Amino acid sequence: MRSSNPVFSRRGFSRDNGYAGFNAAPQAGGPAVGTQANPYAQGGNPYAQNPYAQQDLQHGAPPQAPVATGRMTMDDVVMRSAMTLGTVTVGAILAWALLPVSSTSYGLAIGAALVAFVLAMVQSFKRTASPALILGYAAFEGVFLGVISEMYNSRWSGAPFQAVLGTMAVSGATLLVYKAGWVRVTARYARIGMTIAIAFVVVTAVNLLLVVFGVASDGGLRSMGPLGAIVGILAILIGAFFLTLDFKQIEDGIAYGAPKEEAWLAAFGLTMTLVWIYVEMLRLVAIFSGDD
Numbered sequence: 001m002r003s004s005n006p007v008f009s010r011r012g013f014s015r016d017n018g019y020a021g022f023n024a025a026p027q028a029g030g031p032a033v034g035t036q037a038n039p040y041a042q043g044g045n046p047y048a049q050n051p052y053a054q055q056d057l058q059h060g061a062p063p064q065a066p067v068a069t070g071r072m073t074m075d076d077v078v079m080r081s082a083m084t085l086g087t088v089t090v091g092a093i094l095a096w097a098l099l100p101v102s103s104t105s106y107g108l109a110i111g112a113a114l115v116a117f118v119l120a121m122v123q124s125f126k127r128t129a130s131p132a133l134i135l136g137y138a139a140f141e142g143v144f145l146g147v148i149s150e151m152y153n154s155r156w157s158g159a160p161f162q163a164v165l166g167t168m169a170v171s172g173a174t175l176l177v178y179k180a181g182w183v184r185v186t187a188r189y190a191r192i193g194m195t196i197a198i199a200f201v202v203v204t205a206v207n208l209l210l211v212v213f214g215v216a217s218d219g220g221l222r223s224m225g226p227l228g229a230i231v232g233i234l235a236i237l238i239g240a241f242f243l244t245l246d247f248k249q250i251e252d253g254i255a256y257g258a259p260k261e262e263a264w265l266a267a268f269g270l271t272m273t274l275v276w277i278y279v280e281m282l283r284l285v286a287i288f289s290g291d292d
Contacts (some may be wrong), residue, residue, distance in 0.1 A: 072242050078264035084138045084267040085274070091142020096150045108145035116140035120272065129264035138269070141275055152282055155287045163282040170236060170277055174243045185248040193241040200238055204231075224287050232284040239277035248268050 052119045095112075099105040119137040123130055149160040177183050203221070210216040218224070221231050252258075 080267035087138035088142040092146035094147025094201040095143040112143040167279040242273040
């Protein structure tokens with residue numbers, strides 16, 4: 001299982017990755033989750049360590065809860081996610097408290113964001129989880145979030161708190177929709193969502209370049225007006241899409257006995273997605289708050 005945020009994962013949803021992705025076709029007589037084959041196996045569960053697990057797969061039975069140690073559980077995912085998000089929170093609180101709003105702190109925030117991006121890229125290209133890289137990413141991301149949150153709060157009082165509530169609301173609603181089965185993560189769903197997400201990232205990058213070189217004024221597509229609000233809502237919906245991929249990978253990883261270390265990658269993907277949603281929610285709150 002790789003990071004569930006495909007923007008930072010080179011192995012997400014491809015046929016040739018180690019876990020077969022959502023594009024893997026169901027094997028004859030193999031297990032299914034809904035209508036999908038085991039996304040962690042090509043021709044069998046690679047994590048099965050005993051003949052009984054293989055027998056379950058051959059008869060199409062759902063995998064039993066692993067009795068062997070070293071398998072990922074929901075507790076592992078929750079614990080690693082709490083550690084990663086806790087690191088982000090501590091970094092943000094310290095940055096807010098120790099770095100007053102200024103051009104210097106803004107420069108530090110940009111620097112922290114770049115370091116966090118590099119660490120995220122390094123982890124995404126590694127085949128195994130590195131807790132040090134993931135927690136390092138979380139710490140620098142926390143510094144970035146702390147500085148920009150303080151900046152937004154200085155102009156739009158209470159915006160960070162509202163953004164946190166909004167992020168929690170989006171996350172909770174997405175989990176509810178996913179668990180209720182109203183959204184099914186299939187190959188078609190993943191392809192369409194990824195196409196939209198990649199197009200959004202490319203257009204946003206081009207817009208940033210146009211703003212930097214003075215071609216687009218007032219932020220272009222990312223302005224603080226109605227157009228910026230529409231783009232922000234679309235970005236939050238893309239974040240919700242990423243969350244459904246996170247939930248699917250966690251669910252399948254537990255069901256098919258992924259190694260315990262994969263819980264770090266689950267936490268990594270969730271953290272990146274929640275940071276994405278929070279930043280977009282922060283901008284959206286500021287837009288709807290106006291210039292007050």
